[in-house]
Amino acid sequence: MPLFIASLNSGSNGNCYYVGNTTEAVLIDAGISCRETEKRMKRLELSIKNIKAIFISHEHDDHISGLETLSAKYQIPVYITQTTLHSCKLSVQKNLVQYFSSNERINIGRLTIKAFPKLHDASDPHSFIVTDDENICAGILTDIGAACSQVIYHFKQCHAVFLEANYDDAMLTAGNYPYFLKKRISGGNGHLSNRAALELFCRHRSDSLSHLVLSHLSKNNNDPQLVESLFSRHCGNTKVIVASRYHETEVYHIHQAYKSEEQKAFYNQNAIQLSMFN
Numbered sequence: 145m146p147l148f149i150a151s152l153n154s155g156s157n158g159n160c161y162y163v164g165n166t167t168e169a170v171l172i173d174a175g176i177s178c179r180e181t182e183k184r185m186k187r188l189e190l191s192i193k194n195i196k197a198i199f200i201s202h203e204h205d206d207h208i209s210g211l212e213t214l215s216a217k218y219q220i221p222v223y224i225t226q227t228t229l230h231s232c233k234l235s236v237q238k239n240l241v242q243y244f245s246s247n248e249r250i251n252i253g254r255l256t257i258k259a260f261p262k263l264h265d266a267s268d269p270h271s272f273i274v275t276d277d278e279n280i281c282a283g284i285l286t287d288i289g290a291a292c293s294q295v296i297y298h299f300k301q302c303h304a305v306f307l308e309a310n311y312d313d314a315m316l317t318a319g320n321y322p323y324f325l326k327k328r329i330s331g332g333n334g335h336l337s338n339r340a341a342l343e344l345f346c347r348h349r350s351d352s353l354s355h356l357v358l359s360h361l362s363k364n365n366n367d368p369q370l371v372e373s374l375f376s377r378h379c380g381n382t383k384v385i386v387a388s389r390y391h392e393t394e395v396y397h398i399h400q401a402y403k404s405e406e407q408k409a410f411y412n413q414n415a416i417q418l419s420m421f422n
Contacts (some may be wrong), residue, residue: 155389202266310335
């Protein structure tokens with residue numbers, strides 16, 4: 145059974161990522177309005193009734209702006225750290241709040257969600273790995289100031305990943321942002337550059353990584369065509385998608401991938417031999 149993933153929106157104007165199977169799903173962040181979440185899921189033919197939990201990475205507005213309404217309307221539990229909830233200053237219904245800790249594994253039906261700490265200028269920021277009962281693994285690795293050891297370790301496990309490629313170094317340097325903001329973005333606790341994301345991808349991707357969804361692109365300091373061209377030259381067998389800040393992606397079906405072409409040929413040959421006896 146495949147794992148289904150989609151970006152409902154990705155960027156400083158709002159972030160919301162969908163991961164699920166045929167019966168249950170989770171949202172990572174709720175940074176677009178409840179109405180937009182409903183509209184985009186309807187267009188993708190995804191049922192909001194399947195959403196069993198919302199996981200919050202950190203308290204910045206582009207990750208939580210739709211949380212209160214969406215959670216209350218559909219009575220969806222919100223998984224969040226105590227520190228982040230305090231920093232959010234939101235009125236999430238108390239009966240819907242579930243706290244998590246770093247590296248805790250939380251079971252939502254047949255999905256297992258693991259949160260791990262990341263480098264970002266927030267009170268208690270986390271990234272997430274979502275795994276199904278067949279060990280298909282999707283990572284949500286955005287708002288990361290650097291590819292630290294935690295990011296590298298979890299990235300290596302992924303069959304699909306939402307990976308931040310926030311800014312182009314030259315565009316950020318030449319742009320009109322004030323100096324302090326440029327330092328905040330590139331200073332190791334802000335966002336991941338195209339160059340750093342590409343290095344992570346080229347050096348540490350698994351042979352089983354089938355889908356790379358490049359996420360959280362800056363409106364002013366990046367260009368979707370530049371990013372797609374840059375990564376496509378190195379993608380190999382991995383499908384590269386650039387998530388939009390204006391609309392949802394399609395739904396991608398993630399299957400357990402083979403670890404190598406040799407292993408794929410081995411399984412295909414055995415499948416042919418088995419079919420001869422059926």
